[in-house]
Structures are given as structure tokens and as C-alpha cells.
Amino acid sequence: MTDFITRFAPSPTGLLHLGHAFSALTAYEAARKKDGAFILRIEDIDAGRCKPEFEQAIYDDLEWLGLSWLTPVRRQSDHFKDYENALAVLRNKGLVYRCFKTRKEVAEAIASAPHLSPDGPEGPQYFGEPLTPNKEKEYLRKGQAFAWRLNIKKAIEATRNLNGPLFFTEEGAGPKGETGEVTATPEVFGDAIIARKDARTSYHIASVVDDALQGVTHIIRGEDLFHATHLHRLLQILLDLPAPIYHHHRLITDENGARLSKRDQSITLRALREDGATPQDIRKRLGF
Numbered sequence: 001m002t003d004f005i006t007r008f009a010p011s012p013t014g015l016l017h018l019g020h021a022f023s024a025l026t027a028y029e030a031a032r033k034k035d036g037a038f039i040l041r042i043e044d045i046d047a048g049r050c051k052p053e054f055e056q057a058i059y060d061d062l063e064w065l066g067l068s069w070l071t072p073v074r075r076q077s078d079h080f081k082d083y084e085n086a087l088a089v090l091r092n093k094g095l096v097y098r099c100f101k102t103r104k105e106v107a108e109a110i111a112s113a114p115h116l117s118p119d120g121p122e123g124p125q126y127f128g129e130p131l132t133p134n135k136e137k138e139y140l141r142k143g144q145a146f147a148w149r150l151n152i153k154k155a156i157e158a159t160r161n162l163n164g165p166l167f168f169t170e171e172g173a174g175p176k177g178e179t180g181e182v183t184a185t186p187e188v189f190g191d192a193i194i195a196r197k198d199a200r201t202s203y204h205i206a207s208v209v210d211d212a213l214q215g216v217t218h219i220i221r222g223e224d225l226f227h228a229t230h231l232h233r234l235l236q237i238l239l240d241l242p243a244p245i246y247h248h249h250r251l252i253t254d255e256n257g258a259r260l261s262k263r264d265q266s267i268t269l270r271a272l273r274e275d276g277a278t279p280q281d282i283r284k285r286l287g288f
Contacts, residue, residue: 004036006218011043012054015268019252019260027220040069061269083201097130098146121227125190148195168233172247174226186234212241223248
């Protein structure tokens, strides 16, 4: 078994673009140089936005680039039970609570409380609390929708009792040049949602569970996900999962310096291929 396993984990919500190609090639080449393993994972928990045709396009584009990966490919939508089990661990530890508030109600709560902030990595830094048992039963009886939130204060305190200060190893760099041993500050997320109303899990839970189950030792991804690492490191400790080494890389931007988007069809790999580009052209353009 190799001691270097990395992965590329796209969501099939659109066509891959040059930024995806850069991330996939960065991970693939790192695995190749280390005589390691490269995993492709399909992160398709968002049933409303993920489409089979986009999943097939991922395979087509990566094969065209010359990448190969271990099989079978793990599709997250086939493994909700794994994520529900992880949530159950957090529930049994008393570290999560049902939040019945709508986005509008959360925004109103933040506006009326000066100690709350609308500027977390994923939006508002909301700190809430569970309802009383009777009130919660009333809401559940009415069938009111809820999300599971992590009680961040209790969660951080629990990790202090287990392993001391939170940190992760960064071999690349964060948006502000963070590298080496980085102190994790998951409190910047507030009480993060870890199981959404419209799904049975979240990116955060599914990602850390899958990385552990697949034996991922090195997580190589764009610096736009650097802040998520702070929360993921907390979840890894709470769920007794191993700590991968992280490498966050630069983002590919357009001529105006803006981050590439799936909405920009002109720079998708399919469009470039149809316009006559070769895999070698893409590699050269991206610096490989």
C-alpha cells in the first residue's frame, strides 16, 4: 500500500474548466512523482444541481487530459449512510443541535446582535442554541424543516480535552501565505451547518468521512478551500479520523483576475477541445 494517496473531488454541477484541470493535474502529478495513488471522487450530494451528463463529462475530460485513477469511483450519493453515522457520533456527544431558523431569520438574528458577524467563510457567523425539548418536539410534530448545526463552542472544548490545540500541516499556502503548522480557527464559521435541510449531510461531513474511508494522506486543492480546512480538522478530531497533510494551490483566473466559474462556458475543457486544443496545449497553458 502506498503512503501517498491524493484525490480530485469535483461536483457534477457543470462542465470542468481550466481551474479544475489545474487542480486535477496538480494532484495527479504529485501522486505520480511520489509513486502514489490518485483517486477520483464524485461529490454529488446536491441532488438538485448535480446531473448525470456532467458526471460523464468529468470522466471524458479527465481521460482526454491523460489522467487515470483508481476504480471504482466513489459517488457520494451512494453513501449517505456513512455520513449519517458520522452525524450520529456528533449527536451522541451532544455537539450538534437542530436549527429550525430560515436564512432570513438567521440574518435578522445577526442584525440584532452586535457580537455576531455576517462575514464568515461561508456567510453569516451564526451562534445559536438548541430549543427546549418541548419546543423542539412541537416543531418536529408540525414537520418543520431543520438543519443540524455544530455547536462550535462545545466542539472546540471537546477537542481541547482530547488533543490540545488544533492545527494542521500545510505544504502549500493559504490566501495570506499561511504554511507549515497552521493553527486551526474553526470558530470563524460560527455554528456551521453540517447536515442541510435539503440533504442528509453537508460537504464538510461527507468530505472528511470520505477522505478517511479512502485512505487519503494528502489533500491537494485550491486555496479557495483553505478556510474549510479549519473546520475539517475539528471534525476529524471529533470523529477520531486521521489527519491528512494539506497542500492548497493558487487559483487559475481570467484576464481580469477573476476566479474561473462553471458559468463561463468559453473556458470549459469541452469548449477548448472542440476549438482544437490538445491535452499538451492545456498542460503547457497551465504550466505543466
